[in-house]
Amino acid sequence: MDTKKTSYTIKEIAEMAQVSRATVDRVIHGRGTVSKKAYDKIKYILDKIDYKPNIVAQTLRKGELFKVAVLMPDSDFDVYWKRAIDGINKVVEELSFIGVSVDLHLFNPFKEISFNHHAKQILKGGYSGVLVAPVFYSEAVAFLNECKKLSLPMVTFNTHIKDDNVLCHVGQDLEKSGRTAAALLAKLLKAGDEYLLVHIDEDIHNAKHIQEKEDGFLDYFSESGGRNPNIHTLKIEDTKELEKRLLGVLDDHPEIKGIFVSTSKVYYVAELVHSYNLNVHVLGYDLIKENVDFLNSGHIDFIIYQNPGLQASTAISLLLDHLAFKKEIPKLKYLPIEIAIKENYMDYITD
Amino acid sequence: MDTKKTSYTIKEIAEMAQVSRATVDRVIHGRGTVSKKAYDKIKYILDKIDYKPNIVAQTLRKGELFKVAVLMPDSDFDVYWKRAIDGINKVVEELSFIGVSVDLHLFNPFKEISFNHHAKQILKGGYSGVLVAPVFYSEAVAFLNECKKLSLPMVTFNTHIKDDNVLCHVGQDLEKSGRTAAALLAKLLKAGDEYLLVHIDEDIHNAKHIQEKEDGFLDYFSESGGRNPNIHTLKIEDTKELEKRLLGVLDDHPEIKGIFVSTSKVYYVAELVHSYNLNVHVLGYDLIKENVDFLNSGHIDFIIYQNPGLQASTAISLLLDHLAFKKEIPKLKYLPIEIAIKENYMDYITD
DNA sequence: GTTTTATTTGTGCACGAGCACAATGTGGCT
DNA sequence: AGCCACATTGTGCTCGTGCACAAATAAAAC
Numbered sequence: 123m124d125t126k127k128t129s130y131t132i133k134e135i136a137e138m139a140q141v142s143r144a145t146v147d148r149v150i151h152g153r154g155t156v157s158k159k160a161y162d163k164i165k166y167i168l169d170k171i172d173y174k175p176n177i178v179a180q181t182l183r184k185g186e187l188f189k190v191a192v193l194m195p196d197s198d199f200d201v202y203w204k205r206a207i208d209g210i211n212k213v214v215e216e217l218s219f220i221g222v223s224v225d226l227h228l229f230n231p232f233k234e235i236s237f238n239h240h241a242k243q244i245l246k247g248g249y250s251g252v253l254v255a256p257v258f259y260s261e262a263v264a265f266l267n268e269c270k271k272l273s274l275p276m277v278t279f280n281t282h283i284k285d286d287n288v289l290c291h292v293g294q295d296l297e298k299s300g301r302t303a304a305a306l307l308a309k310l311l312k313a314g315d316e317y318l319l320v321h322i323d324e325d326i327h328n329a330k331h332i333q334e335k336e337d338g339f340l341d342y343f344s345e346s347g348g349r350n351p352n353i354h355t356l357k358i359e360d361t362k363e364l365e366k367r368l369l370g371v372l373d374d375h376p377e378i379k380g381i382f383v384s385t386s387k388v389y390y391v392a393e394l395v396h397s398y399n400l401n402v403h404v405l406g407y408d409l410i411k412e413n414v415d416f417l418n419s420g421h422i423d424f425i426i427y428q429n430p431g432l433q434a435s436t437a438i439s440l441l442l443d444h445l446a447f448k449k450e451i452p453k454l455k456y457l458p459i460e461i462a463i464k465e466n467y468m469d470y471i472t473d
Numbered sequence: 474m475d476t477k478k479t480s481y482t483i484k485e486i487a488e489m490a491q492v493s494r495a496t497v498d499r500v501i502h503g504r505g506t507v508s509k510k511a512y513d514k515i516k517y518i519l520d521k522i523d524y525k526p527n528i529v530a531q532t533l534r535k536g537e538l539f540k541v542a543v544l545m546p547d548s549d550f551d552v553y554w555k556r557a558i559d560g561i562n563k564v565v566e567e568l569s570f571i572g573v574s575v576d577l578h579l580f581n582p583f584k585e586i587s588f589n590h591h592a593k594q595i596l597k598g599g600y601s602g603v604l605v606a607p608v609f610y611s612e613a614v615a616f617l618n619e620c621k622k623l624s625l626p627m628v629t630f631n632t633h634i635k636d637d638n639v640l641c642h643v644g645q646d647l648e649k650s651g652r653t654a655a656a657l658l659a660k661l662l663k664a665g666d667e668y669l670l671v672h673i674d675e676d677i678h679n680a681k682h683i684q685e686k687e688d689g690f691l692d693y694f695s696e697s698g699g700r701n702p703n704i705h706t707l708k709i710e711d712t713k714e715l716e717k718r719l720l721g722v723l724d725d726h727p728e729i730k731g732i733f734v735s736t737s738k739v740y741y742v743a744e745l746v747h748s749y750n751l752n753v754h755v756l757g758y759d760l761i762k763e764n765v766d767f768l769n770s771g772h773i774d775f776i777i778y779q780n781p782g783l784q785a786s787t788a789i790s791l792l793l794d795h796l797a798f799k800k801e802i803p804k805l806k807y808l809p810i811e812i813a814i815k816e817n818y819m820d821y822i823t824d
Numbered sequence: 825g826t827t828t829t830a831t832t833t834g835t836g837c838a839c840g841a842g843c844a845c846a847a848t849g850t851g852g853c854t
Numbered sequence: 855a856g857c858c859a860c861a862t863t864g865t866g867c868t869c870g871t872g873c874a875c876a877a878a879t880a881a882a883a884c
Contacts, residue, residue, distance in 0.1 A: 131839095131840055131841085132841065132842090133841095141863075141864090142863060142864045143864085143865095144842090144843085145863060147842065147843080148862095150841095151842085153843095154862085155860095155862060155863095157862060157863085160862085160863085175840085175841070176840050178533045178572075178839090178841095179533055179840035179841045180841060181869090182529045182839090182840080182868095182869050182871095183841050183843095183868070183869055184841085184842075184869085185869085216794075219528055219529055295820065298816065298817065298819075299817075302814065302817045304816075305814055305815065305816045309660065309661055310660055310661075342816070423660065443567075447567075456820050457820065458820040459816075459820060461811075461812040461814070461817065463656055463812070464656065465649065465652050465653040465810075466653045466809065466810040468649075469808065469809040469810060470809050482870055483870070483872095492833075492834090493834045493835080494835090494870095494872095495835080495872090495873085496832085496834080498871080498872065498873080499832095499833090502872085504873095505832085505833095506831060506832060506833095508831085508832060508833085511832085511833085526870085527869090527870050527871070529870080529871095530839090530870035530871045530872090531872085532839095533838095533839050533840065533869090533870080534838075534839055534871050534873095535839085535872075536839085
């Protein structure tokens with residue numbers, strides 16, 4: 123219906139400015155030498171018409187247009203990342219025909235040095251953009267600064283590092299995620315019941331991550347007016363300690379009827395609920411195999427799904443929107459907090 | 474890493490067959506005349522190497538490659554469809570540079586004649602594919618048969634018509650969706666509580682749609698071993714009847730503590746729950762404004778979200794995968810049954 | 825065998841961008 | 855003017871496909 127001019131071609135611009143195509147090309151790319159008179163005339167036209175190169179023609183001409191690097195954990199160390207890798211490959215496959223190529227740099231998520239090693243490689247790889255899952259905070263910030271020097275645009279996903287140099291972050295609103303967890307458990311429990319918040323993680327770097335979820339969880343109750351149940355907290359850094367400490371807390375506080383595990387390690391808790399036939403409701407994160415099994419057996423009531431596949435594919439799409447299509451992209455993109463139960467989880471993990 | 478040959482070019486094929494590019498072109502497109510000898514030789518090579526044309530070059534050459542028609546309800550009559558339209562526009566915007574154009578044919582979802590009118594238009598529009606929300610069953614089947622005659626591939630979304638001529642359907646597994654509804658309500662209710670199933674719809678054509686949800690809901694309880702609560706049913710075709718009949722049932726069966734509304738009209742029920750301060754849990758479909766308001770006020774506990782935007786964008790992506798990229802696409806694509814509560818619905822409806 | 829007609833095959837250009845190379849123009853210096 | 859250095863601009867080809875048109879070959883008619 124609206125027949126707005128798609129975009130001008132270099133040839134058309136050249137005719138307007140009464141110069142040759144090559145001169146226009148020189149102004150656009152700032153290479154070679156152009157007389158001030160010609161430069162001004164062409165620049166004026168370019169600004170006025172908002173010239174955007176024809177990606178199709180560009181892609182046909184040069185084989186590869188953009189090379190982007192992905193820096194994220196290797197799923198061999200943590201299966202959580204498997205779907206993220208799949209999500210990236212799916213998008214890349216669909217967009218490879220516009221000359222996009224992606225190199226996966228997979229690091230060991232338990233070793234900072236592995237992250238740094240791959241980061242260094244990326245810096246000298248000649249990329250036009252990077253996608254990072256910045257699980258190591260300070261290392262990621264250092265890498266980000268290096269990227270800035272090379273004016274390499276960076277998009278992050280999964281873990282949020284609040285830094286203005288990040289072009290865009292894709293993830294979940296963790297505070298809201300904790301709040302959702304609280305609301306779900308509250309639906310199952312009665313007034314007077316108590317809650318237990320369990321943090322299970324061997325890695326310290328997740329501290330902030332986890333803190334936000336806890337804040338959201340607590341805020342839900344403090345804001346929900348009046349009803350302020352007893353909420354207990356357990357921090358487990360070594361899973362071997364879990365059994366003794368969890369049983370201890372539950373023994374001391376028999377009114378605990380809901381357990382919120384702030385990480386994907388919720389299956390450790392579910393295992394104990396199963397073994398000791400505990401009368402509590404359990405909620406945790408991520409649809410990894412172990413958790414799915416306990417969803418099915420009924421020992422986990424709800425799983426909050428971060429949808430790493432969608433996160434990764436959204437993130438890379440946005441990066442390419444920026445690189446290839448020069449589109450404006452948001453600084454922050456929150457994806458839905460997806461609630462999975464036994465009856466609906468299937469559709470999330472089958473493609 | 475894997476440097477597999479992307480695809481052969483016509484020029485390369487021509488050299489292999491020792492003919493000119495044009496002859497290869499003639500075999501590929503089946504136009505003009507080609508000697509049997511040349512035809513056989515070229516055909517043999519084509520089959521062996523699985524030639525796929527370079528879409529980039531094709532797009533550069535011809536401005537518009539594919540024209541697809543979308544036949545769906547106008548959101549002016551039912552806001553539910555607003556997000557579907559947005560979802561389609563988003564995909565088209567991203568893919569317009571590969572020469573895809575989309576015409577929206579929006580019909581009045583309360584008038585079969587409007588559907589037929591637009592369907593007829595599409596048949597003589599010279600399209601290469603159609604995307605349909607087949608809310609009118611028999612009309613849709615008739616249209617499908619016409620499309621088949623023109624070998625126009627059709628993808629459907631939202632409403633499922635089981636017909637082998639449909640290239641692909643994108644939607645929710647309604648049986649599972651009803652089952653999920655049951656499971657959620659069951660989490661809130663106690664043993665001994667009774668359930669009420671309410672169907673509210675002015676249009677008869679949704680009958681099958683709704684029946685599947687009901688089946689799922691009932692199956693959940695009959696399969697969950699032992700516990701078989703009383704489940705009452707209410708069919709409302711005129712919303713004016715709702716108040717009297719709902720209050721009547723609740724009066725007769727005070728043990729009803731959970732109401733499952735199988736359509737997006739759940740806000741009618743929530744309104745009554747609010748007015749009469751009824752002590753029941755309510756679950757229904759779709760994040761339309763009215764329902765969101767009652768989620769916020771606490772009169773609706775859960776909303777199952779069909780995500781029409783995602784349905785539509787997935788559907789059109791698949792159609793274009795088929796048309797443009799000659800990719801194999803599934804006959805059926807179920808999207809997640811998304812569970813929304815007051816705390817997490819926001820991320821679903823903001824983009 | 826020659827001309828006419830039908831069949832089959834090949835060449836060249838366009839799409840838009842990018843870049844190598846060639847071709848102008850401008851100034852200084854002898 | 856003649857010559858060289860350097861600044862500035864223009865031409866022509868490539869990428870792969872599709873199609874108009876021309877050219878070559880084969881078959882039929884005289």
